[in-house]
Amino acid sequence: MQEFYKKALLALIVLLLVDALLAVFFVYQAFPTRTLLPRHTDGARPHFGTYSDVSTGGRSTVRLHDASRDRLRFDFTLRETAYPFVAADLVLDDDKGRPVLEDWSRFRTITFVAKCAPATSLMMEVSIFDEKLSRPGQFATYVPPRTYFSCSEQGMPVTLDLARLMIPEWWFPARKQDLARQAYRLDKVGKIMFGTRAVT
Numbered sequence: 001m002q003e004f005y006k007k008a009l010l011a012l013i014v015l016l017l018v019d020a021l022l023a024v025f026f027v028y029q030a031f032p033t034r035t036l037l038p039r040h041t042d043g044a045r046p047h048f049g050t051y052s053d054v055s056t057g058g059r060s061t062v063r064l065h066d067a068s069r070d071r072l073r074f075d076f077t078l079r080e081t082a083y084p085f086v087a088a089d090l091v092l093d094d095d096k097g098r099p100v101l102e103d104w105s106r107f108r109t110i111t112f113v114a115k116c117a118p119a120t121s122l123m124m125e126v127s128i129f130d131e132k133l134s135r136p137g138q139f140a141t142y143v144p145p146r147t148y149f150s151c152s153e154q155g156m157p158v159t160l161d162l163a164r165l166m167i168p169e170w171w172f173p174a175r176k177q178d179l180a181r182q183a184y185r186l187d188k189v190g191k192i193m194f195g196t197r198a199v200t
Contacts, residue, residue, distance in 0.1 A: 062086035087195025114151035129188035
């Protein structure tokens, strides 16, 4: 009889271990995570860039300081103009220099540490390719949902809900689109950009 209890206890322990492993697996699958700049084996590589109001007649400056797999650092100076703006962005290119679209549809949030001096608010924008409106590589034609976040000199963790980004109102008349068309899908992300607001 004691042999039966030993086998039953062993079976229970094995069942509990399998149950725990399955629980961990399903929780991990329910909340997928990965670094923003994963290693790509298909020849895709990150390309960092900057953008400022110089393209619209302004005099603001921006300079990439440190861009690596785990950090995007840039310095900027805003100059007086109607809409001062600077940004640093990340685009994935293939081995021929063509933009690659990423599928972010299974991700719900993006988390990072935001550090800036002086403390202020910054913007994160995602450029999404739309089959009807966008032209490959011309990011001005992509749908640009965005949100704002605070940053401090000490650095602060930021988690942004990717389902709650807002498409700026000016984009709709510029693309001759209905203002009520606020929906977007994250299945063809072409670029992610961090930048200033006009009043930063």
